[in-house]
Amino acid sequence: MPVPSKTVLTGLANPGLAEPDLLRLEDIGVRLGGREILRDVSFTVRAGEFTGLIGPNGAGKTTLLKVILGLQAPSAGRVLLNGSPRPRRGNGRLIGYVPQKLSIDPDMPLRARDAVALGIDGNRLGLPLPSAARRDLVDEALRAVGADGYADERVGELSGGEQQRVMIAHAVISRPRLLLLDEPLANLDLRSEQGIVAVLARLAREQQIAVLISAHDMNPLMRETSTVVYVAAGRAAAGRTDEVIRTEVLTDLYGSRVDVLHVNGRVLVMAG
Amino acid sequence: MGFLHYIVEPGLLSSAPVRTAVLVGTVVAVTSGVVGVLTVIRGQSFAGHSLADVATTGGAGAFLVGVSQFWGFLIAGIAGAALMELIGVQRRRGRDVATGVVLGAALGVAALFLYLGTQTSSTTGASFTILFGSMFVISPDTVPALIASGVLAVAVVAVLSRVLLLTALSPDLAAARGVRVRTVGVAYLVALAVAVSLSAVVIGAVLSTALLIGPAATALRVAKTPVRAMTVAALVGTAATWLGILLAYDSFYWPPAGRGWPVSFFVVAFVVLGYLLTYARPARRGRARPDPAAPAAPATENTGNEEAPACSPA
Numbered sequence: 326m327p328v329p330s331k332t333v334l335t336g337l338a339n340p341g342l343a344e345p346d347l348l349r350l351e352d353i354g355v356r357l358g359g360r361e362i363l364r365d366v367s368f369t370v371r372a373g374e375f376t377g378l379i380g381p382n383g384a385g386k387t388t389l390l391k392v393i394l395g396l397q398a399p400s401a402g403r404v405l406l407n408g409s410p411r412p413r414r415g416n417g418r419l420i421g422y423v424p425q426k427l428s429i430d431p432d433m434p435l436r437a438r439d440a441v442a443l444g445i446d447g448n449r450l451g452l453p454l455p456s457a458a459r460r461d462l463v464d465e466a467l468r469a470v471g472a473d474g475y476a477d478e479r480v481g482e483l484s485g486g487e488q489q490r491v492m493i494a495h496a497v498i499s500r501p502r503l504l505l506l507d508e509p510l511a512n513l514d515l516r517s518e519q520g521i522v523a524v525l526a527r528l529a530r531e532q533q534i535a536v537l538i539s540a541h542d543m544n545p546l547m548r549e550t551s552t553v554v555y556v557a558a559g560r561a562a563a564g565r566t567d568e569v570i571r572t573e574v575l576t577d578l579y580g581s582r583v584d585v586l587h588v589n590g591r592v593l594v595m596a597g
Numbered sequence: 598m599g600f601l602h603y604i605v606e607p608g609l610l611s612s613a614p615v616r617t618a619v620l621v622g623t624v625v626a627v628t629s630g631v632v633g634v635l636t637v638i639r640g641q642s643f644a645g646h647s648l649a650d651v652a653t654t655g656g657a658g659a660f661l662v663g664v665s666q667f668w669g670f671l672i673a674g675i676a677g678a679a680l681m682e683l684i685g686v687q688r689r690r691g692r693d694v695a696t697g698v699v700l701g702a703a704l705g706v707a708a709l710f711l712y713l714g715t716q717t718s719s720t721t722g723a724s725f726t727i728l729f730g731s732m733f734v735i736s737p738d739t740v741p742a743l744i745a746s747g748v749l750a751v752a753v754v755a756v757l758s759r760v761l762l763l764t765a766l767s768p769d770l771a772a773a774r775g776v777r778v779r780t781v782g783v784a785y786l787v788a789l790a791v792a793v794s795l796s797a798v799v800i801g802a803v804l805s806t807a808l809l810i811g812p813a814a815t816a817l818r819v820a821k822t823p824v825r826a827m828t829v830a831a832l833v834g835t836a837a838t839w840l841g842i843l844l845a846y847d848s849f850y851w852p853p854a855g856r857g858w859p860v861s862f863f864v865v866a867f868v869v870l871g872y873l874l875t876y877a878r879p880a881r882r883g884r885a886r887p888d889p890a891a892p893a894a895p896a897t898e899n900t901g902n903e904e905a906p907a908c909s910p911a
Contacts, residue, residue, distance in 0.1 A: 391769075394769075394772075394773040395773065396769060396772050396773055414775050414777075420773070422769075422770055422773045422774075424767045424769050424770050426767075427766060427767055428765070428766075428767060428768070429765065429766060432817045432818065433638055433765065433817075434634070434638070434816075434817055434820050434821055434822055434823050434825065434826040435762060435765075435766070435822070435823065436821055436822060439762075439822060439823070440766060443759060443762060443763050443766065446759065447759050447760065447762065447763035447766075447771070447774065448759075448760060448763065448771070448774040448775055448776050449759060449760075450756050450757065450759070450760065451755075451756055451759075452755055452758060452759075453759065477821070479821055480766075
């Protein structure tokens with residue numbers, strides 16, 4: 326009986342407001358090849374909110390993001406965007422997405438600015454007409470993420486942190502209201518990590534973009550995330566960080582004893 | 598002028614087969630350059646090779662029934678693209694094995710067709726033409742179809758260019774943006790089949806990917822944007838084709854006199870030469886910019902690694 330997490334979840338429901346939640350997952354379950362990956366996952370993300378999607382590797386964070394993006398059909402439950410069920414294909418311009426890893430070689434002839442321009446209309450057919458307005462838009466997006474210094478370098482030759490910045494610019498150039506990022510801090514050095522988090526926090530504040538960012542370590546995000554979705558053992562607990570990251574809640578989620586320790590403002594989740 | 602006669606044999610440009618060869622060769626080189634850049638970007642060089650093998654069967658079959666080999670290349674190539682799609686996307690595991698078996702079967706059938714063809718028509722040069730091409734025997738009747746096919750393949754790539762690049766950047770990202778990744782992949786394979794068939798007419802089914810991949814690989818070493826890469830690839834392919842035609846025409850007087858060396862040999866030689874030349878040029882400029890995130894030491898180390906292999910083959 327998942328009592329504590331259930332309480333947390335009901336606490337998130339938000340019936341009195343006129344404006345619908347930007348993103349709402351209701352009892353999402355995912356089965357892949359007969360195996361249950363996720364069950365009863367419910368949470369909401371409101372406009373401008375910075376939410377961490379936290380959990381150990383293999384917990385189903387990427388699968389959950391794919392459900393939100395429409396890349397993975399849930400076996401149960403539904404996804405609501407702005408109060409209505411998400412379209413079967415595409416996201417309109419509502420969701421920006423930064424995938425976990427780019428599949429490109431260093432010799433791919435695509436400069437950072439070309440990759441960002443694909444964020445404007447990369448899903449369209451035909452050839453784009455070069456225009457000053459287009460170029461300005463790309464320059465502005467590159468500046469917003471601090472990537473203007475390598476705008477003319479090939480994307481494949483950039484470092485991991487630089488690629489992340491370029492792909493964030495790619496994702497936000499079409500002015501989405503929700504930005505999904507899949508483990509953007511994985512394999513980054515401490516400094517790039519902090520840089521990326523600062524860029525995201527600024528985008529969330531200045532452009533009122535809600536950010537849902539997956540990570541296996543919540544500590545680099547602690548200062549910015551107001552809410553957290555913790556995924557473990559196929560289930561999720563969601564709510565304010567101090568409500569969810571507690572020994573009782575996570576013990577119930579994992580189904581075995583878990584200790585949450587606070588050390589100098591950092592959180593350690595000790596399982597097993 | 599006297600010296601020029603050593604390079605350009607008299608009568609080069611007044612010869613009708615040469616004029617046809619130059620026209621078709623240019624169309625094919627441009628098509629191969631444009632399609633080839635995306636083939637390399639998408640990591641589908643092997644798909645190009647597979648289509649070329651399947652096209653060989655089509656060319657041999659066309660020879661057997663007495664139609665232009667181009668139609669044989671094209672029909673077999675497109676059928677091969679459809680087959681690869683069926684084998685490839687559904688089960689990742691065992692794809693290499695399945696593809697290998699299909700390709701082996703295709704080449705076996707090609708051997709049979711070529712054998713039967715030479716038995717009935719006693720044209721011994723036909724096998725050579727199908728396998729290694731012969732630009733000087735292109736029938737003027739097929740020229741309009743060759744040009745139209747080239748224009749079609751380039752048009753498909755132009756229409757799909759942004760979607761193809763987005764998919765190359767990240768297939769998930771493209772799918773999340775509503776791109777039908779699989780449909781786009783099939784459309785691209787058809788364009789690739791057309792390019793391979795055209796290339797097979799010029800330098801033969803066996804060598805067709807040389808014109809597709811070589812200039813594209815050269816272009817990717819020097820160009821930073823997709824449009825520039827396609828332009829460079831088209832220019833490199835065209836130059837190799839023209840020089841190949843020039844030397845092949847000359848080689849009629851080379852030993853063993855009176856035969857002429859195969860055009861394909863010269864074209865492929867120039868394609869490879871172009872690729873090697875990119876290693877001879879000065880190493881790419883380092884990224885001269887302040888980078889607070891990356892310490893200086895690994896950056897210089899990277900540049901060093903880039904230079905090291907660059908010097909050895911040149």
